[in-house]
Amino acid sequence: MKKINYWFLSSLIISLVIIFPILTVFISFFSQTSSYLELLSNTFLSLYITHSLIILLGVLSLTFIFGVFSAYFVSFYDFPGVNFLKWSLILSFAVPPYIYAYSLTAFFENYGTLFTILSFIFGEGEYNKYIPKFDGIVGCILSMSFSLFGYVYVLTRATFFYQSNNLIEVSKNLGLSVQESFFKVILPSARPAIVAGLALVAMECLADFGTVSFFSVQTLTTAIYNSWLAFDDLHTANQLSFILLLIILAVFFIENYSRGAARYHLNSQGFRKIPKIKLNYKLGLIICFLCFALFFLSFIFPTAQMIYWTIKFPKYFYDIDILSLNFNTLLLVIISSMFLIFFALLTNIGNRISKNKILDYMSFFSISGYALPGIILGVAFITFFAWIGDTLNYLFGLTNIKGIFIGSIFGLVLAYFIRFYSLAFNGIKSNYIKINQSIDETSLLLGFSKTKIFTKIHMPYLRNSFFLITILISLEIIKELPMTLILRPFNFETFATQAYIYASQDLLEAASLPSLFLIFWSVVMIFFTSKYILLEK
Amino acid sequence: MYSPFFEIKNSTFFASDRNKVINFNLKIDRPGEIICLLGPSGVGKTTILRSIAGLQKIEKGEISLKGKIISSKNIHVEPELRNIALSFQDNSLFPHYNVIDNINFGSNRNSSSKFKLSTKELIDILHLNKLEKKFPHQISAGEAQRVSLARSLISKPNLLLIDEPFSNIDQSLKGELQSNIKKLLKKFEITTIMVTHDSYEAFYMGDKCGIILDQKLEQYNTPYNIYHYPNSIKIIKFLNRGVLVNAKVIDDETLENKDLGKIKGVLINKFSKGSNVQLLLQPDDLKHDDKSDLKLEVIDRKFRGTEFIYLVKTKNNDLIPISVDSHHGHYHEIKEKFGIKKPIYIDHLVCF
Numbered sequence: 001m002k003k004i005n006y007w008f009l010s011s012l013i014i015s016l017v018i019i020f021p022i023l024t025v026f027i028s029f030f031s032q033t034s035s036y037l038e039l040l041s042n043t044f045l046s047l048y049i050t051h052s053l054i055i056l057l058g059v060l061s062l063t064f065i066f067g068v069f070s071a072y073f074v075s076f077y078d079f080p081g082v083n084f085l086k087w088s089l090i091l092s093f094a095v096p097p098y099i100y101a102y103s104l105t106a107f108f109e110n111y112g113t114l115f116t117i118l119s120f121i122f123g124e125g126e127y128n129k130y131i132p133k134f135d136g137i138v139g140c141i142l143s144m145s146f147s148l149f150g151y152v153y154v155l156t157r158a159t160f161f162y163q164s165n166n167l168i169e170v171s172k173n174l175g176l177s178v179q180e181s182f183f184k185v186i187l188p189s190a191r192p193a194i195v196a197g198l199a200l201v202a203m204e205c206l207a208d209f210g211t212v213s214f215f216s217v218q219t220l221t222t223a224i225y226n227s228w229l230a231f232d233d234l235h236t237a238n239q240l241s242f243i244l245l246l247i248i249l250a251v252f253f254i255e256n257y258s259r260g261a262a263r264y265h266l267n268s269q270g271f272r273k274i275p276k277i278k279l280n281y282k283l284g285l286i287i288c289f290l291c292f293a294l295f296f297l298s299f300i301f302p303t304a305q306m307i308y309w310t311i312k313f314p315k316y317f318y319d320i321d322i323l324s325l326n327f328n329t330l331l332l333v334i335i336s337s338m339f340l341i342f343f344a345l346l347t348n349i350g351n352r353i354s355k356n357k358i359l360d361y362m363s364f365f366s367i368s369g370y371a372l373p374g375i376i377l378g379v380a381f382i383t384f385f386a387w388i389g390d391t392l393n394y395l396f397g398l399t400n401i402k403g404i405f406i407g408s409i410f411g412l413v414l415a416y417f418i419r420f421y422s423l424a425f426n427g428i429k430s431n432y433i434k435i436n437q438s439i440d441e442t443s444l445l446l447g448f449s450k451t452k453i454f455t456k457i458h459m460p461y462l463r464n465s466f467f468l469i470t471i472l473i474s475l476e477i478i479k480e481l482p483m484t485l486i487l488r489p490f491n492f493e494t495f496a497t498q499a500y501i502y503a504s505q506d507l508l509e510a511a512s513l514p515s516l517f518l519i520f521w522s523v524v525m526i527f528f529t530s531k532y533i534l535l536e537k
Numbered sequence: 538m539y540s541p542f543f544e545i546k547n548s549t550f551f552a553s554d555r556n557k558v559i560n561f562n563l564k565i566d567r568p569g570e571i572i573c574l575l576g577p578s579g580v581g582k583t584t585i586l587r588s589i590a591g592l593q594k595i596e597k598g599e600i601s602l603k604g605k606i607i608s609s610k611n612i613h614v615e616p617e618l619r620n621i622a623l624s625f626q627d628n629s630l631f632p633h634y635n636v637i638d639n640i641n642f643g644s645n646r647n648s649s650s651k652f653k654l655s656t657k658e659l660i661d662i663l664h665l666n667k668l669e670k671k672f673p674h675q676i677s678a679g680e681a682q683r684v685s686l687a688r689s690l691i692s693k694p695n696l697l698l699i700d701e702p703f704s705n706i707d708q709s710l711k712g713e714l715q716s717n718i719k720k721l722l723k724k725f726e727i728t729t730i731m732v733t734h735d736s737y738e739a740f741y742m743g744d745k746c747g748i749i750l751d752q753k754l755e756q757y758n759t760p761y762n763i764y765h766y767p768n769s770i771k772i773i774k775f776l777n778r779g780v781l782v783n784a785k786v787i788d789d790e791t792l793e794n795k796d797l798g799k800i801k802g803v804l805i806n807k808f809s810k811g812s813n814v815q816l817l818l819q820p821d822d823l824k825h826d827d828k829s830d831l832k833l834e835v836i837d838r839k840f841r842g843t844e845f846i847y848l849v850k851t852k853n854n855d856l857i858p859i860s861v862d863s864h865h866g867h868y869h870e871i872k873e874k875f876g877i878k879k880p881i882y883i884d885h886l887v888c889f
Contacts, residue, residue: 163632169592170629172616174692175646188633275592 011347018418021372021380025245028238028383044218049243052206052219055140059205060198062145066298067152068194070291072186075160076168078276079284085291086157090533092150092298094522096479098210099499099515100143103302104134105214106309106508113305139215144205146298151204152197154533159193160186161535166274192258199255203248207373209482210496214503220244221375225482234383241376248371303519309512316510320498325514329494329521331409333477336416337470343417344424344469345462348432349454370422374483381415381487382406412487419483420473427469431462468532475525478518495521540604542568542728543696545589548598548608552584559752561585561598568695569726571719573743575736577775580749582732583626586698589730590623591616602696620646622694626701626732628681630673636684637669643692654725659687662717664710679705683714690721697722699731703738715741736776740764748772766805767817770889779819782855784888786812792886796851797823797831802883814888820846820860826878833857835875838868849875 073079074086107113110128118127134142160167167189171181187194209221220240228237279287310316389402405411435458443453481496488497495518502511526533543565551557558581565572574582587593589600591607591614599609602621607614622643630639640656660666663683668676676684686702702718703711719742722729733739739746740760747757756768767773773781784792784800786808792800794816808814825847833849836856845861847869859877869875 167629167631169616170625170631171642173590173592173621173623174643174688175617175620177617185631189631191633 008350011350014343014347014421017414018421020384021377021418022245024380024384025238025241025376028235029242044223045240045243048218048220048223048240049247051137051212051217052221052244052247054137055144055212055217055219056202056205058137058141059144059148059201062141063149063152063201064194064198066145066149066294067197068156068187068190070149070294071153071156071160071190072182073287073291075157075274076166076186076277077284077287078278080288081292082276082288085288085295087530087534088295088299089153089291090150090526090530091295091523092147093475094519094526095147095299095302096210096481096496096518097140097144097147097204097208098214098481098496098503099306099518100147100302101139101211101214102499102503102508102511102515103305104139104143106305106512107301108132108134113308135215137215137217140208140211140217143211144201144208148201148204149294149298151200152194155193155197155200156190158535159190160274163189163274166277168277169275195255195258199251202251203371203373206244206248206251207375207482209373209375209485210500214500220247221373221482224375224379225486228379228382228486234379234386237379238383241373241379244373244376248373252371303516306512306516306519309509310516313509313512316513319510320513322513322517325493325495325498325517328492329478332412332416332494333470333474335409335413336420336477337473339413339417340420340424340473341428341466341469344421344428347425348428351429352432370419372419374419374480375486377415377419378483378486381411381418381483385411406487407489409489409492412484412489415483415487416473416477416480419480420476423472423476424469427465427472428462431465432458435461468529471525471529475522475529478521478525540601541566542570543602545600546598548588548595548600550581550584550588550593551596552581552587552593555579556581556584557752558585558749558754561754563747563754563757565728565730568728569723570744571722571729571731571742573739573746574730574732574749575734575739575746575775576749578734581752582749583700585749586623586700586730586732589696590621590698591619592623620692620694621696621698622689622692623698624682624686624689624700624702626682626704628673628678629685630681630688632673635670635672636665636676639673639684640665640687640691643688643690646692654691654693656687656691659690662721663687663714677705679707679710682706686718690727693725693727695728697727697729699729701733702731703733703735718742736778748775750775764819765885766887770815773817778858779817779822780855780857781815781889782818782851782857783853784814784816786810786814786888792816792888796833796853796855797877797881798879800881800883800886802886804886804888806888808888817887817889818857818883820844820858822883823857823859823881824878825859825861825865826876829876829878831877831879832874833877835869835871835873837871847875849877 070085070089074082074089105112108131110131112131114131115127118131119125167185168178168181171185172178176184207221209225212219213222213225220243224237224240224244227233227240278284385402385405389398389405392398392401405414439457440453443457444450448456478494479496480494481500484494485497485500488494493501495514498514499511499518502508502514541564545561545563548561549557549559550561556579563572574585576582584593588595588608594613595608596610599606599612601607602619606612607619630636631642634642637656637660640659644656660669663686665680665683665687668680668684673681673684682702682705686699689697689699703714706714715738721727731739731742733742740763743760745758746760746763748755748763750771756763756772758766763772764776764778767776770781773779782794782797784794786804787793787799788810789804789807790801792802792804792814794800800816833851835847836850837848839846839848840863842863844863845865847859847861848856849859850856859875
């Protein structure tokens with residue numbers, strides 16, 4: 001009996017650690033209102049929400065079009081370059097929206113890259129007034145759409161991938177035209193996946209801080225940041241967080257409701273590749289061009305812009321301590337992954353051994369962190385530990401508690417832990433449940449001890465998922481901006497924060513080097529995981 | 538000018554290097570016939586169906602339906618315009634529609650057709666009553682196959698193609714479904730090409746059977762003729778119902794085997810006297826007789842319900858199957874001697 005209690009206790013602690021930011025936000029909202037919030041609600045709050053929603057709508061529409069059509073064509077049709085394109089489209093994950101925003105501005109701004117190109121081709125001229133400016137809300141929508149459509153693409157493609165027959169063929173055989181089969185069969189069959197993809201896009205979009213802050217669009221996230229930074233008003237920041245959380249909750253519910261009885265995919269008889277329909281030469285080239293354009297705009301364009309500026313302004317090679325940026329990122333990634341995998345494994349083993357219903361229930365709660373925007377988590381983190389620190393200081397005269405958690409590597413890692421715990425937990429769980437209970441039983445009958453089962457059978461099997469999880473966590477941490485910005489120690493920079501700081505000082509050319517490194521490392525990570533992302537393993 | 542209802546002429550079907558069928562010819566004279574295509578897995582049966590349905594183009598030859606060419610090197614009628622229904626072997630149901638909606642997908646097609654087939658009727662025949670509101674992921678593979686078949690049938694196709702329709706359906710239901718579907722196809726005169734690897738199924742369902750071996754249509758004939766007059770050793774090996782034993786031709790009506798002695802009957806293929814041939818012996822060719830002095834050793838005994846099949850060994854180590862009525866009074870245990878009726882007379886002597 002005692003054994004079960006240990007597992008129970010560890011699961012309980014992890015769940016509590018993860019749930020405290022949400023509790024903090026809730027408690028803050030229902031305690032008294034400060035005057036700043038009244039000010040907001042009178043004048044700006046509705047404007048913030050409107051901005052957030054306009055951007056959300058724009059991004060959802062564009063990611064829907066980009067994601068669904070590209071997934072549709074690469075899944076069902078055979079055309080020139082389809083194998084390269086299906087892979088290259090996930091490279092968009094390497095460019096976070098805020099870096100896309102830097103490129104967009106660098107390219108189109110007055111005397112920017114486009115101006116240079118035009119001058120080079122046509123000679124000196126007054127091109128600035130003819131070059132469109134993508135900033136403000138439009139810039140936000142474009143940046144986020146091109147860097148987030150991958151979620152819709154990957155999930156929609158997964159649905160198509162798992163069909164055991166080419167649905168287009170089936171519907172053609174039933175007498176439907178290509179258009180009819182798209183609207184009556186293909187689109188509805190992928191609905192749950194499309195909605196799930198869009199829900200992820202929506203959460204990323206609502207949680208975005210870097211892009212809106214760069215384009216100076218006032219949204220809920222910038223308001224949360226400003227009320228913390230400029231007004232030093234954590235209370236208001238938390239209350240705004242609460243409103244943002246409500247919107248995210250709504251997204252969750254819509255996603256869940258929409259899924260209904262329909263499922264992602266069905267494939268009752270094992271997997272086999274669906275036969276692809278060959279497009280005729282002309283149509284094939286058009287589709288190839290469109291998909292390539294999407295790849296170009298989502299990945300080549302921002303990367304090329306960053307490379308161009310890095311080369312054009314070599315002095316930042318010396319100004320920026322690129323070695324320590326690499327080191328810092330590596331440090332965060334390694335410590336966080338180790339913590340996350342260790343504890344996620346521990347909880348998974350606990351759940352497997354004790355088969356306790358309450359444990360299952362609690363682990364469900366503890367995976368909520370991922371839906372929490374980094375900025376909310378950051379602010380809630382500070383709120384909570386400031387309160388703990390003050391309380392302990394008041395009660396026992398301990399003065400340095402705050403310093404352990406706020407502005408320290410430990411605090412930052414703890415925050416990452418909360419945010420990405422679900423990634424690690426589910427990653428291990430999804431593999432762990434594939435080890436059938438009967439395998440354990442067989443091993444016991446063959447004379448293996450429980451420890452031996454774990455070391456000889458479970459661990460080798462799970463090793464692959466540790467690798468995958470580490471990479472996914474790394475990808476997230478490398479790109480993470482607002483939380484790192486709020487919680488990092490003084491003078492401790494990552495690629496993301498360094499680029500952000502330069503960009504917010506209007507030093508885009510300086511931001512390009514850390515941005516480029518960020519893209520580079522992300523591409524490396526994606527390269528290692530592409531087989532999993534594209535379901536080819 | 539006469540033209541058959543459906544015809545495939547000199548066509549080559551190609552899915553992959555291993556998986557192709559060359560120089561394929563097949564004719565269905567009248568509508569309403571059921572054709573079964575038999576062959577080992579991977580031989581290209583599904584590719585043929587896909588090509589007939591228009592999901593795949595053909596490089597060589599032509600396919601025509603009702604006197605009109607639908608596939609050739611230069612002509613390719615789109616699948617949605619052919620009115621040829623294909624019931625896929627794998628689950629091909631639309632995952633977001635329930636069973637009844639999936640079936641109704643076919644119902645609007647060909648409303649001018651002369652036969653009226655109601656969804657209700659089909660659901661009864663195919664035993665789908667309790668599944669109507671379920672979604673594809675909630676039903677079994679066998680059930681999904683039946684729904685898929687119902688969807689194809691309801692579209693009242695000019696030609697129905699069925700790919701291994703009973704492969705996931707349990708034995709007890711299989712027999713009933715086979716008979717129901719056969720009745721239905723005959724009643725509405727639905728011309729059908731069915732692919733299967735089960736020869737019993739093919740012999741029962743098909744008016745004619747085509748056997749595809751080694752990239753070729755090896756034989757195309759009625760089930761009776763295929764069973765009794767197989768035209769090659771390959772067919773015999775594939776059907777696996779009989780064995781070949783060595784024999785010598787004595788005259789047009791007599792053969793001689795070392796162990797069995799003289800065998801009388803009519804030789805189907807002519808051989809010159811004295812030539813050595815291989816004779817096909819099927820379970821129903823030799824008769825059991827306890828009193829006979831021709832005794833062979835029992836190696837194995839299979840109980841088939843209506844009959845026993847004894848496997849007996851000759852001195853020459855040939856293993857010959859012999860069918861014995863299930864009511865035959867006593868068992869012959871393994872290693873016992875088993876009498877064979879003499880003189881041996883076999884209606885048609887199939888030799889190679």
